[in-house]
Amino acid sequence: MSRTAALSSFIDSAPPGELADVTKAIKSILGTESVQNELSPAFQKYNEEQFTTTKLPGGSTEVLVSEYNSLGDGRYYDAETQSSFAFDHAMGKASAVQSHVLESQQEDLLKSLAKSLSTHASEHYPKSSHGVYPTADDTALAILTVANKYSPTNYWNGRWRSSYVYTPSSGTITGSIKVDVHYYEDGNVRLLTEKKVALSVGSGSGAEVMRKISTEEKKYQEDLNRAFGSLSEGAFKSLRRQLPITRQKIEWEKISGYRLGQDIGGGRR
Known part of the structure; x- marks a missing residue:
């Protein structure tokens, strides 16, 4: 697997709201800013698949970024506001808003x-x-x-x-x-x-x-x-121990008298 493919897989698997953190971690490991241009296709794929939202300059509502409202060349449109905009996939910001009237037989x-x-x-x-x-x-x-x-x-x-x-x-x-x-x-x-x-x-x-x-x-x-x-x-219930290793329930009213690692953990005095 190439370096670009490996790094793109990290972008692709970024959890919700954590793309910036993943990108920052990649940059800190590689110590270079050039990775942003290298991963441009991965950012676009992630944003379109995740339906990333962005606010238009001067707007108050979030609009979608997806393959369905793509105009190509990094531009997208919003039917409700009848506008199109450029979107920076690495920075997650919209700009260059223009009027866009949608035409459809539907x-x-x-x-x-x-x-x-x-x-x-x-x-x-x-x-x-x-x-x-x-x-x-x-x-x-x-x-x-x-x-x-x-x-x-x-x-x-x-x-x-x-x-x-x-x-x-x-x-x-x-x-x-x-x-x-x-x-x-x-x-x-x-x-x-x-x-x-x-x-x-x-x-x-x-x-x-x-x-x-x-x-x-x-x-x-x-x-x-x-x-x-x-x-x-x-x-989930089976993942946690129901009783201490001594198999005895803890008497919480006497908790101050327990010696951690011995009475609770079962170790020798």
Whole structure:
């Protein structure tokens, strides 16, 4: 494996909200700034796959960066603000905003879906960014949502991503839901899950399409809750010692009288 490929793999596996930390670690190890240009394709791949969000200069809302709203040459567009912008993948900043009017044969359906998606996101993902974009051949619509929650002071970060392609001619929705959570206090624990989605809705309205999607996402969240319940009573519980090595429960009211490493640890006096 080449150096570039090896370093790109680190970028590709960066947890939510920690790309800057990973990049800083790579630079500190290699002691060079040239790595930023070397890894430019890796930054772009990461940002587009992770639905990285950015604020437009002078704007207040976060807009998405993805392959679906790419105009090429490092520029992307936002349908809601009817604008396009340049995006620096290494720095994560937008610039050079221009007017951009989206043209699509699916315009009415796109607007209907965007409205329903906005309502859905505000109800279930308060801190999220989303968008509806025509595919390259303009025969289908991509429906994207990303919700980030970062809490580095508590040593955890998380991201929800859902992406679907709705094809009106066949009445089908295909896509996936991805959840990525990283907890790193005194260690590293990471949850990476993906659920493939395949639904049939017929030639429905934007509201009907979003009802199908909403039902699927709710079901997946309930499945995750049940899985965590099973883990806490099963695998996670078995990871911690239920009794000290002496096999005796600690009498907490007498804790000041214990001699650490002997009475608790079972060592000889």
